[in-house]
Amino acid sequence: MELxxxxxxxxxVSETGHQIVQxxxxxxxVRLILDTAAGASVLDRACIK
Incomplete structure (x- = not known):
């Protein structure tokens, strides 16, 4: 097994308690919210462009 x-x-940490990573x-x-409990990660089309 490989480790x-x-x-x-x-x-x-934002004012709302979210962890923000660059x-x-x-x-x-970009700056992203790190949410380890999220079921999915979502970026809108404007951000992707």
């Missing part, structure tokens, strides 16, 4: 690799991320998608820096 999973670990990665550390810095995040900020990521890069297709060369663009």
């Amino acid at each position: 999973a690799k670990a990665t550390s991320l810095q995040f900020e 990521a890069e998608i297709n060369g663009h820096t």
Whole structure:
């Protein structure tokens, strides 16, 4: 069995208590809400473009 690799991320906590992470998608820096209990991740078409 192969062990999973670990990665550390810095995040900020919003006024509502959400964890915000900075990521890069297709060369663009974005801020995303990290929700480990979410059933799915959703980006709107404007964000994707």
